Amino acid sequence: MGSIFHFPTRLIFSSDAAEDLVQELSHVEGPKVALLTDKGIISAGLAEPFLNKLAAAGVPVEVFSDIPGNPNVQDVLPAFEAARKAGSTHVVALGGGSVIDTAKAVGILLGNPGLDWEDLQWGRAKLEKPALPVISIPTTAGTGSESTHVTVIGDHTGFKKGVVHPEVFSKIAILDGSLTLSLPPKLTAATGMDVLVHAIEAYLGKRANPMTDLFALGAIRAAVRWLPEATHNGKNLEARKAMIEAATIAGIAMDQAGLGLDHAIAGPLANTYHLHHGLAVAVLLPPTLAFDAPAISPERWEALREAMRLPASSKPEDFSGWAKKFIADLGLPTRLSEVGLQKADIAKLAESTTRMAMFGNNIRQATAEDCAKLMEEYL
Ligand SMILES: [Fe+2]
Numbered sequence: 001m002g003s004i005f006h007f008p009t010r011l012i013f014s015s016d017a018a019e020d021l022v023q024e025l026s027h028v029e030g031p032k033v034a035l036l037t038d039k040g041i042i043s044a045g046l047a048e049p050f051l052n053k054l055a056a057a058g059v060p061v062e063v064f065s066d067i068p069g070n071p072n073v074q075d076v077l078p079a080f081e082a083a084r085k086a087g088s089t090h091v092v093a094l095g096g097g098s099v100i101d102t103a104k105a106v107g108i109l110l111g112n113p114g115l116d117w118e119d120l121q122w123g124r125a126k127l128e129k130p131a132l133p134v135i136s137i138p139t140t141a142g143t144g145s146e147s148t149h150v151t152v153i154g155d156h157t158g159f160k161k162g163v164v165h166p167e168v169f170s171k172i173a174i175l176d177g178s179l180t181l182s183l184p185p186k187l188t189a190a191t192g193m194d195v196l197v198h199a200i201e202a203y204l205g206k207r208a209n210p211m212t213d214l215f216a217l218g219a220i221r222a223a224v225r226w227l228p229e230a231t232h233n234g235k236n237l238e239a240r241k242a243m244i245e246a247a248t249i250a251g252i253a254m255d256q257a258g259l260g261l262d263h264a265i266a267g268p269l270a271n272t273y274h275l276h277h278g279l280a281v282a283v284l285l286p287p288t289l290a291f292d293a294p295a296i297s298p299e300r301w302e303a304l305r306e307a308m309r310l311p312a313s314s315k316p317e318d319f320s321g322w323a324k325k326f327i328a329d330l331g332l333p334t335r336l337s338e339v340g341l342q343k344a345d346i347a348k349l350a351e352s353t354t355r356m357a358m359f360g361n362n363i364r365q366a367t368a369e370d371c372a373k374l375m376e377e378y379l
Pocket of ligand 1: 143194198281
């Protein structure tokens with residue numbers, strides 16, 4: 001089968017997400033909302049405007065805020081039960097990737113009574129009915145979960161196994177940069193680097209097509225321009241707006257085109273040392289770009305370097321050095337030892353990398369030996 005582009009989510013570029021949420025629900029007969037969020041969002045006061053506006057509009061709301069980072073099926077089921085008991089017609093996700101992934105799973109379960117999530121994720125059951133509509137409102141500019149048709153939930157052992165299906169797409173995503181104004185610089189930089197790496201890997205991936213190229217290059221252009229500003233001057237709303245939009249746009253590109261070697265190594269690396277995902281993909285960008293450089297054609301490079309505002313004389317071999325400086329300027333580490341990598345673990349990590357789904361999508365095919373060598377060089 002050829003490469004496909006399918007993106008059904010209604011995107012709202014917003015400057016008042018609570019108002020836009022109420023507006024969207026006003027088109028629906030008798031909506032009842034399950035609002036999924038986490039404790040950090042509640043204590044930061046971010047949920048309040050939503051609750052106030054929904055109450056003023058007479059929309060019943062069931063709030064569920066007990067969603068941890070990296071949710072497992074045990075974390076999803078209570079959210080599902082709360083929404084089911086309340087008779088919810090819509091699931092609203094207010095949070096980062098973990099909240100949005102949970103909401104997408106809850107939407108599937110609400111639409112398919114009796115379905116066992118683990119049966120679905122391990123292929124023992126199929127989706128038969130549509131999901132209930134999910135409205136995603138991201139509060140970080142990072143994972144792009146609001147624009148993908150995958151939800152990654154751990155099974156009862158904690159093993160992360162994604163469910164990929166067109167029914168997983170959010171029905172609506174509301175993108176409001178003001179929700180990210182209070183994110184501290186380190187978190188802004190790490191989540192923003194996830195955006196940039198999604199876009200770069202989607203552009204360089206084997207499944208890239210003319211549509212994903214548009215999204216990937218657009219997100220690269222925005223992240224290169226605005227991530228330093230969002231990191232160093234967090235109150236700049238223009239930068240925050242550009243980054244939350246770039247996260248969604250990069251999400252579309254990576255959802256359709258896939259990822260590459262950076263994310264393939266980042267999975268086992270972040271798991272082993274309990275790293276933030278964005279930090280892991282950031283520190284791995286210089287080594288993986290150095291590996292990829294010989295496989296980047298002059299035509300692909302031309303568009304990429306333009307998006308990155310690099311001079312016409314620059315070459316793919318300069319890409320890795322550029323990434324290293326970009327990351328250092330954000331205040332993030334550029335050596336793998338700085339995030340805890342131990343020499344003794346490299347062989348095992350390299351082996352795990354080759355089992356990651358995105359390993360085969362990289363522009364230049366690597367071996368476990370290549371991965372080990374690259375980690376040693378950037379230790
Ligand atoms: Fe990522």
